[in-house]
Amino acid sequence: xxxxxxxxxxxxxxxxxxxxxxxxxxxxxxxxxxxxxxxxxxxxxxxxxxxxxxxxxxxxxxxxxxxxxxxxxxxxxxxxxxxxxxxxxxxxxxxxxxxxxxxxxxxxxxxxxxxxxxxxxxxxxxxxxxxxxxxxxxxxxxxxxxxxxxxxxxxxxxxxxxxxxxxxxxxxxxxxxxxxxxxxxxxxxxxxxxxxxxxxxxxxxxxxxxxxxxxxxxxxxxxxxxxxxxxxxxxxxxxxxxxxxxxxxxxxxxxxxxxxxxxxxxxxxxxxxxxxxxxxxxxxxxxxxxxxxxxxxxxxxxxxxxxxxxxxxxxxxxxxxxxxxxxxxxxxxxxxxxxxxxxxxxxxxxxxxxxxxxxxxxxxxxxxxxxxxxxxxxxxxxxxxxxxxxxxxxxxxxxxxxxxxxxxxxxxxxxxxxxxxxxxxxxxxxxxxxxxxxxxxxxxxxxxxxxxxxxxxxxxxxxxxxxxxxxxxxxxxxxxxxxxxxxxxxxxxxxxxxxxxxxxxxxxxxxxxxxxxxxxxxxxxxxxxxxxxxxxxxxxxxxxxxxxxxxxxxxxxxxxxxxxxxxxxxxxxx
Amino acid sequence: xxxxxxxxxxxxxxxxxxxxxxxxxxxxxxxxxxxxxxxxxxxxxxxxxxxxxxxxxxxxxxxxxxxxxxxxxxxxxxxxxxx
Ligand SMILES: Nc1nc2c(ncn2[C@@H]2O[C@H](COP(=O)(O)OP(=O)(O)OP(=O)(O)O)[C@@H](O)[C@H]2O)c(=O)[nH]1
Ligand SMILES: [Mg+2]
Numbered sequence: 001x002x003x004x005x006x007x008x009x010x011x012x013x014x015x016x017x018x019x020x021x022x023x024x025x026x027x028x029x030x031x032x033x034x035x036x037x038x039x040x041x042x043x044x045x046x047x048x049x050x051x052x053x054x055x056x057x058x059x060x061x062x063x064x065x066x067x068x069x070x071x072x073x074x075x076x077x078x079x080x081x082x083x084x085x086x087x088x089x090x091x092x093x094x095x096x097x098x099x100x101x102x103x104x105x106x107x108x109x110x111x112x113x114x115x116x117x118x119x120x121x122x123x124x125x126x127x128x129x130x131x132x133x134x135x136x137x138x139x140x141x142x143x144x145x146x147x148x149x150x151x152x153x154x155x156x157x158x159x160x161x162x163x164x165x166x167x168x169x170x171x172x173x174x175x176x177x178x179x180x181x182x183x184x185x186x187x188x189x190x191x192x193x194x195x196x197x198x199x200x201x202x203x204x205x206x207x208x209x210x211x212x213x214x215x216x217x218x219x220x221x222x223x224x225x226x227x228x229x230x231x232x233x234x235x236x237x238x239x240x241x242x243x244x245x246x247x248x249x250x251x252x253x254x255x256x257x258x259x260x261x262x263x264x265x266x267x268x269x270x271x272x273x274x275x276x277x278x279x280x281x282x283x284x285x286x287x288x289x290x291x292x293x294x295x296x297x298x299x300x301x302x303x304x305x306x307x308x309x310x311x312x313x314x315x316x317x318x319x320x321x322x323x324x325x326x327x328x329x330x331x332x333x334x335x336x337x338x339x340x341x342x343x344x345x346x347x348x349x350x351x352x353x354x355x356x357x358x359x360x361x362x363x364x365x366x367x368x369x370x371x372x373x374x375x376x377x378x379x380x381x382x383x384x385x386x387x388x389x390x391x392x393x394x395x396x397x398x399x400x401x402x403x404x405x406x407x408x409x410x411x412x413x414x415x416x417x418x419x420x421x422x423x424x425x426x427x428x429x430x431x432x433x434x435x436x437x438x439x440x441x442x443x444x445x446x447x448x449x450x451x452x453x454x455x456x457x458x459x460x461x462x463x464x465x466x467x468x469x470x471x472x473x474x475x476x477x478x479x480x481x482x483x484x485x486x487x488x489x490x491x492x493x494x495x496x497x498x499x500x501x502x503x504x505x506x507x508x509x510x511x512x513x514x515x516x517x518x519x520x521x522x523x524x525x526x527x528x529x530x531x532x533x534x535x536x537x538x539x540x541x542x543x544x545x546x547x548x549x550x551x552x553x554x555x556x557x558x559x560x561x562x563x564x565x566x567x568x569x570x571x572x573x574x
Numbered sequence: 575x576x577x578x579x580x581x582x583x584x585x586x587x588x589x590x591x592x593x594x595x596x597x598x599x600x601x602x603x604x605x606x607x608x609x610x611x612x613x614x615x616x617x618x619x620x621x622x623x624x625x626x627x628x629x630x631x632x633x634x635x636x637x638x639x640x641x642x643x644x645x646x647x648x649x650x651x652x653x654x655x656x657x
Contacts, residue, residue, distance in 0.1 A: 058604075058607040058608060059603065059604075059607035061603050061607075063600070063604065089633065089634070090632060090633055090634040092609060092632040092633075093608060093609050093631075093632050093634060096607055096609065097607065121633075123633075176603075176606050176611065177611065177612075177613075180609075180611055180613070180614070193633075205619075205635075206620070209619075209620045209628055210620055210622065211622040211623075211624070211625060315637070318637075319625070319626055319628070319637045320625070322625050322626050322637075322639070323624055323625040323626075331639065332626070332637075420639075421626075421638070421639025421640070421641050421642045422626045422637055422638070422639040423604065423608075423636070423637070423638055423639060423642060424636065424637050425608070425634060425635070425636050426628060426634075426635040426636060426637055427634075427635075428634075428635070
């Protein structure tokens with residue numbers, strides 16, 4: 001049997017989904033976290049169900065891809081039960097969408113979630129009264145702690161034995177004005193609200209939303225995030241992972257030499273030199289890059305991002321950046337995919353679905369590639385520039401920022417389409433739960449280890465094979481003129497480009513053996529970050545944008561990147 | 575007498591009743607689903623001199639672009655701004 005989870009955005013569907021299925025689904029305190037359907041299985045009342053976590057929606061008439069998906073699933077009627085989640089702190093708005101669920105005349109259970117928050121705010125809802133008003137079963141729960149899930153299990157048990165009991169029994173008016181009238185009635189008779197004095201959250205709200213204070217606050221958040229991420233990452237590398245690698249792992253691996261293997265195989269496994277950043281053996285560099293250089297930064301980035309997400313700061317940041325974003329053809333919400341993309345491009349591209357127009361999608365996609373390097377790339381840039389003064393690191397990111405902004409300005413002029421205005425729910429600030437934070441961090445680290453690590457090792461192996469077989473030289477001589485004349489970089493960069501396409505962090509790592517100057521490293525990093533997205537994100541982007549827009553975005557991207565890298569190298573070598 | 579104004583011009587902290595929404599069917603439906611319809615009560619939480627405004631409806635907050643806020647016509651029912 002099949003269950004779908006529906007409801008407004010940000011009501012806690014994904015937390016419910018994770019709890020029922022034991023599959024980790026990312027949940028965050030802003031609308032539009034889930035943008036595609038997640039499938040899982042759950043054992044409820046002794047039976048196994050297929051459960052889908054559906055993106056949130058405010059109505060069935062939708063204006064972005066994520067809501068469209070939700071509307072499609074709901075109207076398909078390809079399910080046996082709807083578990084409809086409501087946010088008890090904003091009952092009325094949730095009820096409006098609930099009428100569409102009731103109209104579908106399928107068996108349904110309403111979960112009144114966030115009961116804990118409602119109580120804190122002095123909101124008391126009588127579930128029995130609400131249930132009789134609506135003609136559906138209503139169960140109060142707290143998804144984050146699991147309260148009410150046993151009752152849910154018993155409800156499902158009775159659903160299995162008699163599903164027709166769960167079909168809504170009441171009809172509601174079709175006219176929207178009448179719906180709001182009924183919602184008013186329901187709210188007056190089922191809900192009691194005690195006035196509470198505005199607390200700390202309200203003060204924070206005012207400070208982070210009133211431009212005079214919000215702008216400096218946003219700048220402080222962004223800058224301190226950068227330093228905290230770097231601090232945690234760097235220390236994890238220097239004091240934990242690098243010592244582990246060099247004191248325990250390397251001596252173990254070097255025992256391979258005792259076997260007197262075929263020299264080709266040995267150099268494939270261990271590389272030519274002993275340095276784990278330059279040897280390109282799959283057991284040395286292939287392990288060092290993903291686990292020592294990149295993982296600590298993935299960890300610290302997602303720690304800070306998850307914290308910011310769960311507190312609920314991202315929507316405020318989107319509002320503050322709105323005015324500025326319109327200059328590059330986006331509205332403030334468009335900055336959310338860009339922030340996601342700082343971790344990995346793939347979730348960034350998927351979250352383009354919260355945007356409405358073709359223009360915004362193309363611009364956000366281009367910016368995603370041009371100026372938000374994913375964490376593995378960022379980590380490699382940090383690592384490769386670590387012997388030089390920090391100003392070079394800032395130069396890379398600062399220049400990428402300028403590059404991205406210029407691209408945005410240009411695209412905004414080229415693509416003639418109105419950018420819709422910001423219109424988005426701002427969920428209340430909340431105190432993040434430590435358990436949820438760790439849970440989310442685990443999901444994201446697992447994803448990195450599952451998806452990215454094998455690709456990194458593969459990239460390193462490929463380089464190694466190309467090198468052993470001598471193909472690198474051929475690729476090199478082909479690209480050499482472009483790189484040496486135009487960008488003042490070694491011709492071998494051509495090979496890096498070929499590999500960078502597969503895995504960009506690896507291509508940046510490959511800069512290590514060339515003994516480049518700081519300026520050359522800066523130029524090369526800027527180019528490798530921006531010239532083209534990696535294979536995985538290209539694939540997803542093609543699916544999201546359609547072939548025509550995809551080619552337009554990618555070629556624009558390449559031209560801009562080449563031009564700006566040339567400009568940078570000209571400036572640096574002046 | 576209730577004075578007519580737009581949500582954009584409404585002062586911070588003031589409450590108002592929505593009179594009508596100018597604009598196409600799409601905009602009206604979008605706003606309606608969020609609880610902004612003729613007769614709804616709305617409170618202006620933050621009104622910066624530039625950029626989106628923030629309003630409160632049915633105990634939740636929403637950010638609205640200035641152009642859209644200008645199309646939401648409201649009755650100022652609390653001229654002194656106190657509730
Ligand atoms: N206090 C409290 N917070 C909750 C509860 N359930 C969910 N949350 C929080 O609410 C936020 C939104 O939860 P999600 O599961 O991402 O919501 P969603 O419905 O999947 O949202 P979309 O994917 O955007 O549609 C998260 O920050 C959760 O931690 C609850 O019962 N109590
Ligand atoms: Mg979700």
